[in-house]
Amino acid sequence: MKRIIVCLKQAVDVTQLKVDPATSQLLTASAPKKISDFDKNALEEAIRIKEKNGETEIFTVTVCSEDAKPVLREALAMGADKAYFVNDHTLQNVDTWATAYVLAEAIKKIGSFDLVLCGEASLDSFSGLVGSRLAELLDLPQINSVRKISVEADVVTAERTLEDAYETVKSKMPALITVTREINQPRIPSLMMIMKASKKEIVTWTVADLNIQKEKIDAKNEVIEVLAPKTERKKIMITGENTKEIAEKLAKALFQEGIIRR
Amino acid sequence: MGENKDVWVFSEKYDLTLEIIGKGREIANTLHTELAAVLVGSGVEKKADELIKYGADRVYLVDHPALEHFQSEAYLSVLHSLAIKYKPDILLIGSTKNGKPLAARLATRLETGCIPDCTELSVDEKGRLIGERITYGGNAVAKIIFRSKPQIATIPARVFKKLKLQDRNGEVIKLDVKIEEPKTEVVETKPLETSSINIEEANVIISCGRGLEKKEDKALLEQLANIVNGQVGNSRPLAEDRKWFTEWVGLSGHKVKPKLYIACGISGVIQHVAGIRDAKIIVAINSDPEAPIFEVADYGVVGDLYEILPALTEALKKRFQ
Numbered sequence: 325m326k327r328i329i330v331c332l333k334q335a336v337d338v339t340q341l342k343v344d345p346a347t348s349q350l351l352t353a354s355a356p357k358k359i360s361d362f363d364k365n366a367l368e369e370a371i372r373i374k375e376k377n378g379e380t381e382i383f384t385v386t387v388c389s390e391d392a393k394p395v396l397r398e399a400l401a402m403g404a405d406k407a408y409f410v411n412d413h414t415l416q417n418v419d420t421w422a423t424a425y426v427l428a429e430a431i432k433k434i435g436s437f438d439l440v441l442c443g444e445a446s447l448d449s450f451s452g453l454v455g456s457r458l459a460e461l462l463d464l465p466q467i468n469s470v471r472k473i474s475v476e477a478d479v480v481t482a483e484r485t486l487e488d489a490y491e492t493v494k495s496k497m498p499a500l501i502t503v504t505r506e507i508n509q510p511r512i513p514s515l516m517m518i519m520k521a522s523k524k525e526i527v528t529w530t531v532a533d534l535n536i537q538k539e540k541i542d543a544k545n546e547v548i549e550v551l552a553p554k555t556e557r558k559k560i561m562i563t564g565e566n567t568k569e570i571a572e573k574l575a576k577a578l579f580q581e582g583i584i585r586r
Numbered sequence: 587m588g589e590n591k592d593v594w595v596f597s598e599k600y601d602l603t604l605e606i607i608g609k610g611r612e613i614a615n616t617l618h619t620e621l622a623a624v625l626v627g628s629g630v631e632k633k634a635d636e637l638i639k640y641g642a643d644r645v646y647l648v649d650h651p652a653l654e655h656f657q658s659e660a661y662l663s664v665l666h667s668l669a670i671k672y673k674p675d676i677l678l679i680g681s682t683k684n685g686k687p688l689a690a691r692l693a694t695r696l697e698t699g700c701i702p703d704c705t706e707l708s709v710d711e712k713g714r715l716i717g718e719r720i721t722y723g724g725n726a727v728a729k730i731i732f733r734s735k736p737q738i739a740t741i742p743a744r745v746f747k748k749l750k751l752q753d754r755n756g757e758v759i760k761l762d763v764k765i766e767e768p769k770t771e772v773v774e775t776k777p778l779e780t781s782s783i784n785i786e787e788a789n790v791i792i793s794c795g796r797g798l799e800k801k802e803d804k805a806l807l808e809q810l811a812n813i814v815n816g817q818v819g820n821s822r823p824l825a826e827d828r829k830w831f832t833e834w835v836g837l838s839g840h841k842v843k844p845k846l847y848i849a850c851g852i853s854g855v856i857q858h859v860a861g862i863r864d865a866k867i868i869v870a871i872n873s874d875p876e877a878p879i880f881e882v883a884d885y886g887v888v889g890d891l892y893e894i895l896p897a898l899t900e901a902l903k904k905r906f907q
């Protein structure tokens with residue numbers, strides 16, 4: 325029996341995020357939350373590996389100061405077998421170091437595994453550090469930004485896209501892989517799957533349950549300001565009787581802006 | 587903590603190293619410390635001098651056949667040994683697909699913080715590094731500081747400019763360090779076709795999104811680009827989903843700063859817009875009057891790009907005559 329652990333972040337749905345126009349502050353607290361996109365790809369990939377290779381169990385791990393159970397139910401409906409949820413209010417301002425540290429301790433408590441899958445980065449903060457930090461803390465071989473995975477016996481082969489090359493990388497398992505969005509299209513669970521998932525277990529732990537000393541998860545970074553960039557655009561709509569007229573008006577405007585040259 | 591000093595620069599990509607030296611020089615000057623470049627590879631010794639001429643005061647050189655190609659464990663162990671030995675205050679690492687994981691692992695091994703993908707770096711009155719980065723899918727810019735040392739930040743390509751080659755002198759320190767055994771093996775590499783043109787440098791960019799029906803229709807954009815001396819770009823789905831191209835503009839792609847950006851058949855989802863914020867003028871051509879791109883555009887045209895683009899090309903041609 326193989327075991328795949330998928331790290332899932334509950335992220336702010338950035339497409340539904342509102343900005344307070346007076347202060348340029350983001351209204352993150354009231355924004356809807358969801359499974360971070362790339363993490364969903366990681367989960368989908370785990371399910372596909374299971375469908376192909378059989379005899380595999382999939383556990384998800386989530387670290388969050390707020391409630392994330394509805395999001396974890398969705399993961400279980402998609403096909404995860406069990407969800408582990410480290411839920412602790414002390415985790416409110418965690419940075420990538422602390423997040424990875426708590427994930428590592430949770431994974432150690434879960435026990436053995438063959439593969440850890442993470443998204444390449446999260447939808448909201450888009451840091452892309454946690455997977456690598458986790459690989460370091462668990463002393464695992466790591467393959468990043470992967471768009472194809474195949475598993476055979478105890479070897480995983482992965483394809484990744486670099487700036488100037490495609491690379492195929494092999495590693496012995498256990499290993500940690502971070503995936504990109506192009507790796508797959510995550511499934512939408514059916515009603516049946518959603519019903520079945522209600523019987524699956526969500527194991528909830530606190531930081532204390534993991535015997536983590538408080539100093540170990542002190543943040544190494546501090547965010548001192550988050551502001552929406554000011555965009556002052558003219559928002560002039562160009563209309564006209566016909567395409568030709570519109571095009572000529574636009575061409576004239578661009579000339580007047582002094583921004584085009586032959 | 588007080589003993590950490592100097593600003594260090596590393597990237598496995600040579601051009602990016604030079605760009606980061608450009609910014610690192612400025613920070614080292616502000617802090618009145620020295621700027622060191624870490625040069626790792628096989629047969630790279632001859633480049634050390636050039637790094638000094640581009641602005642470094644010192645080069646730590648680790649030259650070994652096992653380091654010919656980037657390998658995470660090997661490169662990590664080299665940087666880790668050097669960091670333990672010389673204790674840099676600030677370490678700026680190139681944010682590539684290999685460099686960022688390297689920075690993250692190094693920061694973890696040194697139990698310190700890391701700010702990824704900085705678009706600006708500065709130093710506060712206490713001499714602490716402040717990194718700025720785009721966050722929340724392009725909705726915001728965050729300023730971040732450290733509570734630990736060394737202060738590690740990663741820098742994407744083409745954010746900073748390399749300095750002019752100067753006649754400068756510096757010190758090259760050649761080191762032998764223990765190299766960790768690789769845990770992964772690269773079994774195949776294939777070159778990826780990237781556009782040789784540098785879209786970040788373009789003055790005019792005409793970009794297409796999913797509104798483009800066929801790859802060949804890109805010719806419509808190229809015709810316009812030819813007239814105005816511009817380049818052609820695209821949104822991510824044309825690369826990721828349709829595989830027509832390998833690169834894209836946006837948060838996870840190229841961040842551009844042209845004088846003019848024309849978005850054709852691009853809806854204007856924030857992840858795309860995050861890449862064009864620094865454009866002087868944005869023009870949107872979209873058949874859907876409700877498309878969010880119009881909210882971030884200076885000039886908007888509701889219409890079919892297949893009609894508007896050729897007409898705009900004609901209109902500009904006429905004006906140039």
Ligand SMILES: Cc1cc2nc3c(=O)[nH]c(=O)nc-3n(C[C@H](O)[C@H](O)[C@H](O)COP(=O)(O)OP(=O)(O)OC[C@H]3O[C@@H](n4cnc5c(N)ncnc54)[C@H](O)[C@@H]3O)c2cc1C
Nearest residue numbers: 795796797821822836837838851852853857872873874891
């Ligand atoms: C974490 C993350 C990072 C991402 N990073 C990026 C990124 O860096 N860059 C990026 O581009 N995307 C990125 N995306 C994807 C992004 O969310 C959008 O899916 C993408 O930008 C949409 O591309 P589009 O505008 O081409 O397609 P669509 O959203 O499908 O828009 C197509 C538009 O074309 C218009 N149209 C159709 N036919 C015509 C016609 N004949 N004439 C005129 N208009 C027409 C439609 O009205 C529509 O508005 C990212 C997503 C995530 C989750």
